Amino acid sequence: MDLTVFNARRVHTMNPSLPTATSVVVADGLIVEVGTPESIQPWLDAHPHTVDDTFADKIVMPGFIDPHLHPSLAATLLPTHFITAMAWDLPDRQVPATRSHDSYVAELTRIEASLADPDEVLITWGFHELWHGTIDRPLLDSISSTRPIVVWQRSFHELFFNTPALAHFDLDQRRFDAHPQIDLPTGRFVETGMFIAAGAMGPHLTEPGRFLHGLELTKAAVHQGGQTTIGDLTGTQFDTDVEWDALRAVIEPDDTPFRVQMVPAGMRSQGTEAGRADPIAWLAERAERGSEKLFFRNHVKLFTDGGFYAQMMRVQPPGYIDGHQGEWMSPPDKFEHMARIFWNAGCQIHVHCTGDMGVELALEVLAKLQFERPRFDHRFTIEHLGLSTPEQIRRAATLGALISANVYYVHELGERYWADSIGHERASQMARVGTAVREGIPTTLHSDFTMAPAKPLTSAWVAVNRVGESGAVLGPDERVSVHDAMKMITADAAYILGMENEIGTIRSGKKADFTVLEADPYEVDPMDLADIEIWGTVFEGVPFPIER
Amino acid sequence: MTDPVVPLTVIAGYLGAGKTTLLNHLITNAGGRRLVVLVNDFGELNIDADLIADHDGDTYALTNGCVCCTIGDDLGEVLQEIAASDDPPDEIYLEASGVTDGARFAALLTDWHGLAARGAIVVVDAEAIMEQARDRFVGDMVERQLRAADLLVVNKADLVEPAHLERLRAWFESIGADAPLVPTTHGALPAEVVFGTGWERREPAPPHAGPVAANGEAAAHLATMSSAVVRDDGVWDRNALARTLDSLPDGVARVKGFVNCSNGRFVLQMVGRRWRLDPVAPGHGDSPAPIGSDLNGADLNGPGPTSRQTELVVIAVGGTDASSVAEGLRAPRSARPAR
Numbered sequence: 001m002d003l004t005v006f007n008a009r010r011v012h013t014m015n016p017s018l019p020t021a022t023s024v025v026v027a028d029g030l031i032v033e034v035g036t037p038e039s040i041q042p043w044l045d046a047h048p049h050t051v052d053d054t055f056a057d058k059i060v061m062p063g064f065i066d067p068h069l070h071p072s073l074a075a076t077l078l079p080t081h082f083i084t085a086m087a088w089d090l091p092d093r094q095v096p097a098t099r100s101h102d103s104y105v106a107e108l109t110r111i112e113a114s115l116a117d118p119d120e121v122l123i124t125w126g127f128h129e130l131w132h133g134t135i136d137r138p139l140l141d142s143i144s145s146t147r148p149i150v151v152w153q154r155s156f157h158e159l160f161f162n163t164p165a166l167a168h169f170d171l172d173q174r175r176f177d178a179h180p181q182i183d184l185p186t187g188r189f190v191e192t193g194m195f196i197a198a199g200a201m202g203p204h205l206t207e208p209g210r211f212l213h214g215l216e217l218t219k220a221a222v223h224q225g226g227q228t229t230i231g232d233l234t235g236t237q238f239d240t241d242v243e244w245d246a247l248r249a250v251i252e253p254d255d256t257p258f259r260v261q262m263v264p265a266g267m268r269s270q271g272t273e274a275g276r277a278d279p280i281a282w283l284a285e286r287a288e289r290g291s292e293k294l295f296f297r298n299h300v301k302l303f304t305d306g307g308f309y310a311q312m313m314r315v316q317p318p319g320y321i322d323g324h325q326g327e328w329m330s331p332p333d334k335f336e337h338m339a340r341i342f343w344n345a346g347c348q349i350h351v352h353c354t355g356d357m358g359v360e361l362a363l364e365v366l367a368k369l370q371f372e373r374p375r376f377d378h379r380f381t382i383e384h385l386g387l388s389t390p391e392q393i394r395r396a397a398t399l400g401a402l403i404s405a406n407v408y409y410v411h412e413l414g415e416r417y418w419a420d421s422i423g424h425e426r427a428s429q430m431a432r433v434g435t436a437v438r439e440g441i442p443t444t445l446h447s448d449f450t451m452a453p454a455k456p457l458t459s460a461w462v463a464v465n466r467v468g469e470s471g472a473v474l475g476p477d478e479r480v481s482v483h484d485a486m487k488m489i490t491a492d493a494a495y496i497l498g499m500e501n502e503i504g505t506i507r508s509g510k511k512a513d514f515t516v517l518e519a520d521p522y523e524v525d526p527m528d529l530a531d532i533e534i535w536g537t538v539f540e541g542v543p544f545p546i547e548r
Numbered sequence: 549m550t551d552p553v554v555p556l557t558v559i560a561g562y563l564g565a566g567k568t569t570l571l572n573h574l575i576t577n578a579g580g581r582r583l584v585v586l587v588n589d590f591g592e593l594n595i596d597a598d599l600i601a602d603h604d605g606d607t608y609a610l611t612n613g614c615v616c617c618t619i620g621d622d623l624g625e626v627l628q629e630i631a632a633s634d635d636p637p638d639e640i641y642l643e644a645s646g647v648t649d650g651a652r653f654a655a656l657l658t659d660w661h662g663l664a665a666r667g668a669i670v671v672v673d674a675e676a677i678m679e680q681a682r683d684r685f686v687g688d689m690v691e692r693q694l695r696a697a698d699l700l701v702v703n704k705a706d707l708v709e710p711a712h713l714e715r716l717r718a719w720f721e722s723i724g725a726d727a728p729l730v731p732t733t734h735g736a737l738p739a740e741v742v743f744g745t746g747w748e749r750r751e752p753a754p755p756h757a758g759p760v761a762a763n764g765e766a767a768a769h770l771a772t773m774s775s776a777v778v779r780d781d782g783v784w785d786r787n788a789l790a791r792t793l794d795s796l797p798d799g800v801a802r803v804k805g806f807v808n809c810s811n812g813r814f815v816l817q818m819v820g821r822r823w824r825l826d827p828v829a830p831g832h833g834d835s836p837a838p839i840g841s842d843l844n845g846a847d848l849n850g851p852g853p854t855s856r857q858t859e860l861v862v863i864a865v866g867g868t869d870a871s872s873v874a875e876g877l878r879a880p881r882s883a884r885p886a887r
Binding site: 033314316325328331332333358361 | 563647684685686688
């Protein structure tokens with residue numbers, strides 16, 4: 001056995017039984033021993049070894065884990081032109097923040113003028129009415145009346161087409177005239193209308209060259225965020241072989257320094273009732289496709305209510321300021337029916353819940369299932385946790401549920417939702433991970449990329465500081481400590497994926513996955529957490545520096 | 549060439565109300581009408597084995613000419629295929645799933661090319677509906693669906709006391725669910741109600757309309773229906789016709805037939821306030837005479853003794869008199885004579 005010894009300024013193991021160290025011995029992709037140069041000596045005496053001092057002045061942590069993001073969706077979006085309210089640091093470009101209607105129009109105009117090929121379809125993502133005001137087909141036509149322009153709203157709630165785009169994607173048909181969620185004069189396709197439009201764009205979006213390019217960008221983004229394991233919750237976007245083959249082509253090679261756990265959606269998207277005859281057999285059949293780096297376990301994802309960015313979450317009284325109510329993505333009775341099937345088969349169920357009524361439904365169903373067939377260690381996980389009540393968090397703890405939160409909501413939406421959606425009290429307490437930690441619930445953070453940047457340190461920064469768009473703190477009592485935030489992106493994330501025996505801490509016997517930092521999260525000003533430079537990662541013992 | 553327009557009716561309602569029982573009843577009592585029935589799941593439909601002529605995956609063909617299919621993924625495509633087929637059915641009945649369709653449910657009530665939405669029949673469990681409307685997860689949607697109904701079928705009426713039905717009537721009114729109401733047992737909706745007219749898709753009730761009363765009042769309501777036929781040699785200016793149609797009184801439930809305009813001959817389909825004119829190709833669209841006998845399945849495009857006049861059927865409800873409406877649909881005298 002040939003050993004490699006990595007020496008570091010400090011190793012934060014995230015193992016409470018040995019919290020810090022300076023040396024890690026690695027062989028064949030596994031951690032052999034963690035300690036000091038003196039304590040590891042017996043191993044070195046017995047085996048040939050090399051010493052790697054690359055990290056001697058750096059901080060080594062367990063490889064970061066994001067248990068909930070969407071590679072296929074990212075691959076579809078990253079090749080588009082981002083015009084976004086927040087700045088984005090992407091592998092191939094920096095996107096500045098665009099925050100007003102006028103600046104949105106100016107930026108779109110600039111992009112249109114910059115395209116060399118007059119026939120290129122211009123697809124842009126990131127539009128959100130709360131920052132960018134109103135757009136419509138005439139406006140887009142005034143930017144170009146010959147080039148197809150498609151505007152994809154930030155939350156995938158709606159799409160806008162200009163006249164050439166409607167023709168290009170064959171969406172100007174009579175049959176859309178009277179669809180209540182398609183408005184041809186404004187070029188606006190909402191919800192069910194959007195699915196029709198997205199379907200029409202499908203072949204363009206999954207065109208192999210484009211999709212592969214998007215996956216390469218996603219791969220770079222995941223690495224640059226310091227992730228060595230990610231969870232893909234819902235699996236493929238369009239559920240095609242083309243997609244699956246592309247995923248394999250990009251993830252499986254040895255130069256991809258992370259692995260992907262696939263968690264398929266247990267119901268067809270949008271909760272359509274045409275269910276599969278045998279969901280368990282279907283899940284098993286999907287799992288057979290897996291490989292070592294792109295694999296399935298006994299996990300499945302279900303949905304309760306709608307999207308958070310689209311204000312489609314189901315909210316309990318007093319509801320929204322404007323009186324609207326969100327939508328169920330699954331009919332509640334169907335959700336319960338499917339959850340029971342997977343519960344009784346021993347699966348780990350992940351449930352998308354954005355509003356407190358969505359959380360309530362999930363907990364009601366969990367309580368019922370526990371009553372019917374008690375399970376220990378079931379790992380039922382509430383995903384996103386947009387809105388919730390403290391009492392629901394306590395109930396979740398009692399029922400054994402876990403939490404995977406999109407805490408980034410607080411930063412991008414906290415202040416907007418205070419002003420325009422649900423008011424300050426509930427907006428400031430969105431993604432209440434502070435309460436989750438107090439209740440002792442294993443809690444993790446995720447990006448739901450591209451809903452948030454694929455950067456665990458950024459998620460940790462939001463969890464610790466809860467700073468909104470303007471820099472003000474929202475919900476100070478829901479902030480967590482740096483240590484808790486670090487656990488959330490390492491050990492607890494591994495736990496939610498059911499992989500805590502293999503990854504998540506730096507411990508003898510686990511995979512040699514590390515994230516190497518230029519500064520120590522436990523030493524810097526907590527406000528600087530997101531700015532810590534990442535040298536790169538080690539994946540199964542092999543170093544992968546980040547090349548920018 | 550005119551595409552025949554196939555009427556589409558949505559059957560909606562919360563769990564256990566009896567949608568599938570009603571659909572089964574429809575199929576079994578189609579009375580010679582060729583229906584296509586689209587359901588989410590065959591399992592509960594329980595079609596009598598004797599009625600089944602052929603079964604192929606998603607589709608059951610029945611001996612009485614009806615067809616039953618599961619909806620699958622792309623409802624729009626299925627509906628278009630049916631409408632565009634060489635031998636389209638007389639009517640389509642579509643089962644809406646649960647209460648959570650929301651917008652999808654609304655989308656089903658629009659006029660897709662080749663289809664005309666008749667409206668939504670919402671089936672209600674007489675015993676359970678008030679509690680269902682209080683369900684904290686879906687209560688608001690249950691109520692929304694009731695308000696959107698064009699006909700309320702109060703099923704399992706045999707399981708409740710008349711006093712309960714009275715309470716239900718009052719409760720429907722109080723939540724703004726003011727569609728005609730028909731109590732049923734085992735989803736046995738009378739054919740003249742299902743296939744009849746008078747309840748079809750309504751606009752919001754005009755302020756002067758009276759409340760819908762209880763039980764058998766649906767029949768009484770239907771009894772205030774009147775119909776009339778107008779035949780006219782005159783020719784309409786297209787724009788003037790549009791203005792006239794837009795200002796017909798609220799009680800006009802339907803107008804259909806052929807109308808001659810200065811720019812051609814058209815099929816007119818009007819339901820409530822919404823109307824459409826589709827051009828008729830030469831050689832088609834000669835109305836058979838007489839037109840008045842069968843209001844429901846009259847094949848306006850079939851061959852028969854020729855009549856090149858404007859020929860329209862008007863159906864009105866409540867206090868509105870169909871005859872006077874029909875008279876108002878004669879083209880103004882100054883128009884040129886028909887070609």
